[in-house]
Amino acid sequence: MPKKVSISVIGLGKLGLCTAACFASKGFSVIGVDVDIDKIDSVNKGISPVQETGLAELLMRAKGKIKATADYNYAIANSDVSFIVVATPSLADGSFSNEYLEKALHKIAESLRTKKSYHLVVITSTVMPQTTDKVGKFILEKVSGKKCGKDFGLAYNPEFIALGSVLHDFLNPDLVLIGEANIKDGNILEGIYKNTCENKPYFARMSPVNAEITKISLNCYVTTKITFANSLSAICEKIPEADARVVANALGMDSRIGRKYINPGLGYGGPCFPRDNKAFAACAHLVEVQAKLAEMVDQVNNEQVMQLVGKIKSLVSRLKDPVIAFLGLSYKPNTPIIEDSQALSIAKILVHEGYSLKVYDPQAQDNAKGVLGDFVKYSKNTKDCIKNADLIILAVPWREFNNFNPGDTKKNSLILDCWGLLDMKKFKNIKLLGKGEEE
Secondary structure, three states: OOOOOEEEEEOOOHHHHHHHHHHHHOOOEEEEEOOOHHHHHHHHOOOOOOOOOOHHHHHHHOEOOEEEEOOHHHHHHOOOEEEEOOOOOEOOOOOEOOHHHHHHHHHHHHHHOOOOOOEEEEEOOOOOOOHHHHHHHHHHHHHHOOOEOOOEEEEEOOOOOOOOOHHHHHHOOOEEEEEEOOHHHHHHHHHHHHOOOOOOOEEEEEOHHHHHHHHHHHHHHHHHHHHHHHHHHHHHHOOOOOEHHHHHHHHHOOOOOOOOOOOOOOOOOOOOHHHHHHHHHHHHHHOOOOOHHHHHHHHHHHHHHHHHHHHHHHHOOOOOOOEEEEEOOOOOOOOOOOOOOHHHHHHHHHHHOOOEEEEEOOOOHHHHHHHHOOOOEEOOOHHHHHOOOOEEEEOOOOHHHHHOOHHHOOOOOEEEEOOOOOOOOOOOOEEEOOEOOOO
16 A cells, blocks of 8 residues: 555544544645635644644644645545545434435545546444445445445544544554455555554454444443443442542453553543443444443433532531632543533532532633633632632543642642542542542
8 A cells, every 4th residue: 555645534623634634744645625614724724723632733744735625526536535524413312413424425426426546435433333334335326326346445444532632542543443345445444554553553354334333332331431430439438448549450450351441530521432322322222122231321420420519519518608619621631622521510510509619621611611601710720720719629630730739728628639630648638539438
């Protein structure tokens, strides 16, 4: 597979633009396609229209290798492989909508009508099982009048990334998942990634339907680990001198379990985990199979919010008009995204119940204003937030929260460390999630 194969990326959202930038940074000629003219202009100027760690710098370095356009015909005619990275919003039943995917497929198929050379179409967006074959292949063949496997290729190739570390995750994946319609298409994709990845990932090559199931199953399994860790945390809190983090660390040393995603803390959130868990259950229901575990995981995760609200209220129950400092509002560190953020949900409930809150988040503060409005005090930094607070809540494990000065806190203030960030020896009156009281 030649290194400098031409690539087009359909959809320049956060994942699409990161995908384009990563390929361009490794020497590929990339054409990005989007309907947003302002976004197209920004990309062509080497300016990132979306916020993601390291993306602005990577776009500047890749300037000249990326060209953005709204013209599908130009993009398909001047590329060999097209990655479709468009939104697939969740429907009421938990399954994914193909509305934007189908529009992109139609546009690509129309452009393929006049293209004489072989062109590989890759669906990267997360989809329900059988979508690649029953939707992707059907539309491409019907609209283009050409034959899959003969005139064009088709594959499913989702990414396993986390917002805030998209570039690193894309360039250093544990595995590259390839759902291939034929060996030729899989070879093309494997060649692209071997010239892109900075590590040596495992290439999981299989049929498209198995790849589609793998994608939603993997995220569903991760949410199960997170929820188990939080269930363990709730148990340990009720047992004197028990510590869920000590237990979880030992569990993680067993190769059958692994250390990742088994840390007690807040529940999962964001744009991927909650919806993929629901999609797994929706998939099961479509084939008339019960998905009790996935549904229970979702239920237990949602209950985590009210459990923490109850704990917070208990900690300040003896204080008159307590001031609460709330550190972290995003769904995870290193991102401004607040979608399904449990930290923000807890803050919102406390505000609605009349508590006085000071809040600070390094990136998500502006987004959170649309939810919390003028009912909280927005702080300019960690020190400003914790000043004169009766209770300090470390809700999101941002790195900058783990080194604040105990001298900046109010005398006898309480600290609820939801992630075990702080040095217990440096702080008095600190409470950890998952740690039982001493007898």
